Amino acid sequence: MKIKSVLKPKHVAWAIGAVVGAILLNLVVHSGAKASVQPPSSPLVEVATVEQKDVPVYGEWIGTLAGQVNADVKAQVTGYLLTRKYKEGSYVKKGQLLFEIDxxxxxxxxxxxxxxxxxxxxxxxxxxxxxxxxxxxxxxxxxxxxxxxxxxxxxxxxxxxxxxxxxxxxxxxxxxxxxxxxxxxxxxxxxxxxxxxxxxxxxxxxTRVISPIDGIAGIAQAQVGDLVSTSSGSLTTVSTLDPIRDYFTVSEQDYLALQKRLSNSDKDRWKLQLILADGTTYPKEGDFYFADRQVNQNTGAIQLAALFPNPGNILRPGQYGKVHAMVRKQQNATLIPQAAVNEQQGSYLVAVVDKDNRVSMRPVQVGERTGTMWVIRGGLKAGEHVVVEGQQNLKPGMTVRTKPFKSDVE
Structure with a gap:
């Protein structure tokens, strides 16, 4: 028995056209997707203009705090210690009883x-x-x-x-x-x-051991019942702490630069800042006090001393106290933000953007830091542009898009 087709010729033509249309539509869609793919855009970086102006040059030196006067309290007679009459670490007055010997x-x-x-x-x-x-x-x-x-x-x-x-x-x-x-x-x-x-x-x-000065009394080095004498060492130490001294050591070159400032009637105006161990800056400025009588021939450095007000005796002898102060003013210094400088194995590089927005990596010679800026001694000229933000993955010859760098520090 033969099966006869139920489709008429016009229906067959319509079906074939639909299949061909679907194939053409699929080709058009795929070709359009390929045409929409764009090449990667140039990276966006923040650039700063190389400046040239007069700037103060600051120095920082490691220091140690010490009492203005440190009096070792010793026994003047031999005998047994009967009592301790003061609280360790407290403020005592001149003539106050500290210890009593039998x-x-x-x-x-x-x-x-x-x-x-x-x-x-x-x-x-x-x-x-x-x-x-x-x-x-x-x-x-x-x-x-x-x-x-x-x-x-x-x-x-x-x-x-x-x-x-x-x-x-x-x-x-x-x-x-x-x-x-x-x-x-x-x-x-x-x-x-x-x-x-x-x-x-x-x-x-x-037998009544008294404080020779007003100040803070330290830990007792002898206990009740101990036999003390003139050769038994200090019973305690009393220090005057307001003002408090900060001893710090500077190089001979820095000392000569400082002497030039001091010789220009700046001695009374040379103010110093104290940076504490936690990185905070002590709120009260200090004054230059004196320089040691000689330069250490072994280290080529000299010890200086500064005085800082210390109301409330918050600062104590032995504390770390880094001194921060202006050393001199540098004329026509070339400046860029510190963030623009990359250190690599002892050398310093900056990414420079030319007028065509192309990047080049340039070695520079750095000088002192002043605030958030870095003095550049060689390798850059005023008016050039350096990358401050977005240096990652930059390569020489790469084209970039730029926008001005804005510092968070005013």
């Missing part, structure tokens, strides 16, 4: 010295009375000699009586001299005893 042996020595002084004074009084008696006796015997002398010449008295009077007078003179010598000795003994009393009194006073 005073009993020194009180006993003082009492003994006072007793010996009283004995010497009593002996002096006794010697003075003896001298008065001796002088009275010598005066009487002298009168006898004067009376018997003329009588002996005319045989009015015996020669024996005259000789006895003469011998008595000589004995009395000797007693006067002995009494006078005893008085001199007693006075010397009194002076010695007075010195002993004063020494004993001073030693007794030394």
């Amino acid at each position: 005073p009993r042996p020194f009180q006993a020595a003082l009492d003994q010295a006072k007793g010996q002084l009283a004995q010497a004074r009593a002996q002096l009084i006794q010697n003075q009375a003896q001298l008065a008696t001796a002088k009275a006796n010598q005066l009487k015997s002298q009168l006898d000699v004067e009376k018997y002398g003329p009588l002996a010449k005319v045989d009015a008295v015996s020669k024996q009586d005259f000789d006895n009077a003469t011998q008595t007078d000589l004995a009395n003179q000797a007693q006067v001299q002995a009494a006078e010598a005893a008085i001199v000795s007693a006075k010397a003994q009194i002076q010695a005893n007075q010195a002993a009393v004063e020494t004993a009194s001073i030693n007794l006073g030394f």
Whole structure:
């Protein structure tokens, strides 16, 4: 049995046209997709213009804080430490009691010295009375000699009586001299005893260890019950901290540059900033204080000192304190933002964009930093453009799109 087609010729033509149309439409769509693919665009970078102007040049030096006056408190006598009378790390005043050494042996020595002084004074009084008696006796015997002398010449008295009077007078003179010598000795003994009393009194006073200055007292280096002496080291240290010193070391070249500024009547205006260990800047400016007497021949550096106000004694000796200050003014310095400089194995490179927006990598010689800018000693000219943001993946000869760089720091 034969199957007859149900499609008429016109229906077959319509189906074939639909299939051909679908194929053509698919080709058009795919060809249009390929035509819409664009080449990659040029990277966008931020550029800054190379400037040239006068700028201050700053220096930074590592420093260490120290008290303006640091007084080591030591024992002046040997004895056992009885008490500590201050709070470690607290503010103390001049004359305030810090430690007490057992005073009993020194009180006993003082009492003994006072007793010996009283004995010497009593002996002096006794010697003075003896001298008065001796002088009275010598005066009487002298009168006898004067009376018997003329009588002996005319045989009015015996020669024996005259000789006895003469011998008595000589004995009395000797007693006067002995009494006078005893008085001199007693006075010397009194002076010695007075010195002993004063020494004993001073030693007794030394059992009270006091602060020699106003300041902050440190940790006690001796504890109650310890035997302390003049050779046992410091009991503690008291430091005056307002103002506080900052010792820092500069190179000989920086020192010479600073001396030029100071010699131009800038000494009173050379202000210093203190950068603390956490990177913050201390809110109060300091002043230059002094320079050491010599340059260290081994390092070629010299130590300077600055004074910073320290109300409340917040800063303490031994703290890290980096000093930041203007060294000089550089005329017509070439400047670019620090972010534009890339360091590679000890050399410095910047990406320069020419008038056709093409990139070239150029080595430069860098100088000092000032704020967010970097002084360039060679390799760039004023008016050129350098890439500050977007240096990543830049290659020499690459074309870029640019926009001006705007710093966050005013």
